Amino acid sequence: MDFEELGEEEKKLLLRSFSFDVDSEGYIIDRELNERLYSPDTKSLIKFENAGLIPGSLKIIDTTPLTISKFLREKIDSENGTG
Amino acid sequence: MVLDEIIKKAVDLPLPEFLKWLIASKYLSKIGDEGIKKVYSIIRKIHSEGKFAFFPNKEEAYTLKKLAARSWYREFKRILPGHWGVDVVRTACYIMILEEKGDNNRVKEIKESVFRNRKILGLRLIEMVQNGVFVAVLDRLTTLKDEHKYSHEDLENDFENVLADWQRITIFVQNADSKEKIKTQAMQFIDASESTFFILAKGNAIATAQSVLVELQKEDYILEKGYVWFAKTSNDTKPPTYYCGVYSSTYLL
Numbered sequence: 001m002d003f004e005e006l007g008e009e010e011k012k013l014l015l016r017s018f019s020f021d022v023d024s025e026g027y028i029i030d031r032e033l034n035e036r037l038y039s040p041d042t043k044s045l046i047k048f049e050n051a052g053l054i055p056g057s058l059k060i061i062d063t064t065p066l067t068i069s070k071f072l073r074e075k076i077d078s079e080n081g082t083g
Numbered sequence: 084m085v086l087d088e089i090i091k092k093a094v095d096l097p098l099p100e101f102l103k104w105l106i107a108s109k110y111l112s113k114i115g116d117e118g119i120k121k122v123y124s125i126i127r128k129i130h131s132e133g134k135f136a137f138f139p140n141k142e143e144a145y146t147l148k149k150l151a152a153r154s155w156y157r158e159f160k161r162i163l164p165g166h167w168g169v170d171v172v173r174t175a176c177y178i179m180i181l182e183e184k185g186d187n188n189r190v191k192e193i194k195e196s197v198f199r200n201r202k203i204l205g206l207r208l209i210e211m212v213q214n215g216v217f218v219a220v221l222d223r224l225t226t227l228k229d230e231h232k233y234s235h236e237d238l239e240n241d242f243e244n245v246l247a248d249w250q251r252i253t254i255f256v257q258n259a260d261s262k263e264k265i266k267t268q269a270m271q272f273i274d275a276s277e278s279t280f281f282i283l284a285k286g287n288a289i290a291t292a293q294s295v296l297v298e299l300q301k302e303d304y305i306l307e308k309g310y311v312w313f314a315k316t317s318n319d320t321k322p323p324t325y326y327c328g329v330y331s332s333t334y335l336l
Contacts, residue, residue, distance in 0.1 A: 001133060003141040003148075010102035011137065013111075017126040042200055052138045056131040063139050064196040065177050068147050069170035071136070073160070077151045 001055075001076065011053070018058035022048045028060060041067045085110050086118055093125045098135050102126070143177075150176045155212070155221060155319065162224045163238055168246075171197060171205050175212035182213075183321070207246060215324030216249050218317040219281045223328050226313070245279065252277060256284035256292045265295045269329070273308045282327040289316070289325040296327060305329065 006014065012022060019031045028037040028046045036045045039062035052063035054071060061067045092104055105111060111119055138144045150156060150173050160169045174197060181190050197205040211217040224242060227233040233241065245252075254268050265282070272280040284292035296314060299305050305312055314327035 002135050003144040004099045004135050004137050005139065005141050006099060006102065006137050007106075009106045010099070013102055013105060014126060014130065014137070017123040017130070042196065044199070050139060052136065052144075053130075054136050055133040057127075058130060064200070065143065065147055065174045065193050066170050066197055066200055068138065068144050069173040072144075072148055072151065073170060073173075076148060 006053075011048070011051070014053055014058070015051075015060075020058070020060065039067070041070065085114055086121060089114075089122055090125065093129060098126075098129050099137075101129065146180065147173060147177055153319075155217065158221055158225060162221075162228050163235070163242060166239060166242070167201065168208050168242070171201060171208045172212055172217070175209040175217075178209060179213060204243075204246060207249070211246070211249055214255070215283055215285070215317060215320045215326060216253055216281060218315075218319065218324060219283065219326035219328050220245050220249070222313065222315065222326070223279070223330070249281070252280040254280065254282045256282060256288040256295075258287045260288065260291060262291050262294050262298070265291060266298060269295060269299060270304065272329070273304065273310055276331065278331045280329050282329070284325045285320075285322050292325055292327065 015021060015028065020037070021029050021031050023029050023036065026048050028048055028051055029035065030037055037060060038044070039046050042062040042064060044062055046060060046062045050063050052061040052068070052071075053059075054061060054075075061071060089105070089110060093101055096104060105122070111122065114122070136144070153173075153176050156169070156173050156176060159166075159172050163169065174193065178190050178193055181193070194206060194209065197209060201208075208217070211220065220242070223245075224238060227241060228238055252272070254265060254272075256265055269280070269282065282292050282295070293314075296305075296312065309332050310329055311332045312327055312329040314325065316323050316325045
């Protein structure tokens with residue numbers, strides 16, 4: 001799996017494809033539930049600028065080195081023989 | 084026609100380039116709601132193939148990925164798989180890289196995020212990795228797991244007890260410290276029947292720590308009181324850390 005950065009518009013397009021959007025204050029919203037997305041990992045609402053977008057169905061993380069580490073441990077390390 | 088072209092691009096281009104192309108082409112404004120639904124479906128399908136993860140800073144993600152090879156991380160994950168501290172240890176290794184680069188603002192942000200998530204114990208674990216105490220604790224956990232066959236639950240309890248108490252039970256030998264001072268501190272721990280304590284030293288202070296242990300050994304102070312000790316030098320810290328774990332031998336049974 002490759003890691004990439006997306007421009008603002010591309011990131012919004014990917015989010016909208018999965019029924020998410022960004023509200024006027026820059027928070028990710030779940031359009032089906034019409035509510036802001038909460039991260040159980042960081043115990044915060046997820047800001048657009050800080051959102052990491054993980055496959056396969058879209059998983060949105062509140063990106064910090066700790067949440068990336070969790071993602072890597074759960075999804076990547078074993079693929080690379082470091083699990 | 085437009086939709087056909089979009090489908091062709093979706094096949095030809097990797098997802099990041101496809102998204103860029105879609106935005107630049109402005110086709111989404113020309114294909115109506117049903118067309119947009121179809122494009123969204125295409126994007127979902129490509130993303131579910133799992134070839135890309137998108138982060139605000141991909142270099143940070145790649146650096147963290149490489150840290151999976153760090154011996155501390157791998158050993159801690161082997162000993163306590165699934166423990167919350169595993170991700171904190173990886174983050175702490177990343178903080179050490181940032182500190183070497185002098186990126187103090189990012190270090191501050193990361194520590195704040197660890198505190199929000201893991202409170203004071205998360206920060207204590209980071210500090211323990213940074214100052215080298217973690218190496219001694221890890222060595223101890225390895226012994227407890229491999230030689231004394233501790234269960235996962237017992238290892239977890241042991242680790243969390245040490246995590247809560249390491250500041251009190253660690254003697255950090257400074258360059259200016261006399262041998263007598265360190266020896267007295269070590270003897271106080273033994274006389275108080277402390278089950279575990281650590282002695283850590285860097286640079287010139289290593290000679291002081293080593294001579295204290297030699298004297299305590301010669302005087303039979305450690306064995307006579309029912310203690311065993313293990314000492315090593317770790318080159319994974321900068322500068323290298325000499326660490327010694329002193330344990331009540333009954334505690335290890």
